[in-house]
Amino acid sequence: MNALREVIAVVVFIVAVVSLSNLVLNGFDGRLLIATVICFIAAYIIWPSKRKGARQGDNSLLDIIEFIIELPIxxxxxxxxxxxRIFRSNDSHLDIDL
Incomplete structure (x- = not known):
């Protein structure tokens, strides 16, 4: 099951990179930007991450692919x-924590 998730995540990530390059080379398009961001997020969610405990084995190629997929997010x-952090202070009422 993890192999299928890995393949789907890599394909979605490649679609996101191609869309991003198309966005940069052919001019700005709002719908393409939204689709690119959604593809990056989908690849991040679909990928069985070692940090999340979904992947147990030690495979250096998969570790490199995981680093590349998780890098944009x-x-x-x-x-x-x-x-x-710039906008957070003790005097301000603006406080955003993730």
Whole structure:
């Protein structure tokens, strides 16, 4: 079952990368941007992550693929958390925690 999830996640991730390159090369399209973001999120959710305990074996190729698939979401979350730290203070009522 994990092999099927891995293949589907890789295919969805490749679709997201192709869509992103199409978005950059051919101009901005809002629907394509939304589809690209949804594909990245779907690949992240579908992938059986070692951190989530869904994959037990030690396979360096799968570890590399996992790093590549999880990188866009991890970068977005890091950026979002960094921005919220700027706006978070003891005086402000704005406090966003993830």
């Amino acid at each position: 991890d970068l977005f979350l890091w950026l979002f958390r960094s921005i919220t």
